Amino acid sequence: MSVGENIKRIRKEKGLTQKQLGELCGLADSAIRRYENGGANPKIETKKKIANALEVPVEDIDPDLESLTKSLIMKEKERKMEEIEHIIKFLNSRTTLTDAEEEQLTEQQKLKIIELKKKGLENLQNIHLSIATELHNEEETQLQELRNTFISLNQDGKYLVLKYSDMLFRDERYRGKMIHPSKIKDIPQD
Structure with missing residues (x-):
């Protein structure tokens, strides 16, 4: 799975909307949408913020x-x-x-x-x-x-x-x- 697919899957498992996830990690919901759709790839620091907001290890988002x-x-x-x-x-x-x-x-x-x-x-x-x-x-x-x-x-x-x-x-x-x-x-x- 891609980074975006992992973010989307984990976000949905946690019952969060893109807007809620964005608020939790200090990002716009449009940025979350771009990451999930593969329109952009978040930097490592952003992946860490998202992982912290989702309460998962960053490797769950990006296995690489x-x-x-x-x-x-x-x-x-x-x-x-x-x-x-x-x-x-x-x-x-x-x-x-x-x-x-x-x-x-x-x-x-x-x-x-x-x-x-x-x-x-x-x-x-x-x-x-x-x-x-x-x-x-x-x-x-x-x-x-x-x-x-x-x-x-x-x-x-x-x-x-x-x-x-x-x-x-x-x-x-x-x-x-x-x-x-x-x-x-x-x-x-x-």
Whole structure:
């Protein structure tokens, strides 16, 4: 269904007129009419206003926003994973104390520092593993959805999917970086 069809369907389910919906979200009823008839496509902010007025998630009005939201969440998770990787590398690079630092510490303090470092690395690597697993599971779900969609296409549709996927693969802007959970290094032993 189109955005306009979804707005109309949900508005009617809620028992609202175009005028009432317009008043609830601060738009003219003529704007609501244009959106519902496909004469105009609302901007994201307008979709949010309409969704709030209808008391539904904005993805109910525009399902494409759900995949956009998921994509943004995945990018944020990938960014967090890279950040954690940098912290782990930094912590691993600081395996010894300077002579001056070591002279000022008791043996018990040195052992405590090593213990805290190990626990910190374990925690970071557990977080990293958790995020990597989530990304892997989300990718598996997307692949299953893609497979189901592909199977339902006729031969011409399947040909186009393969053609476009090859074209996207060749363009580096669309290549992603995915880290499999099994590739996370073991925690170093001190």
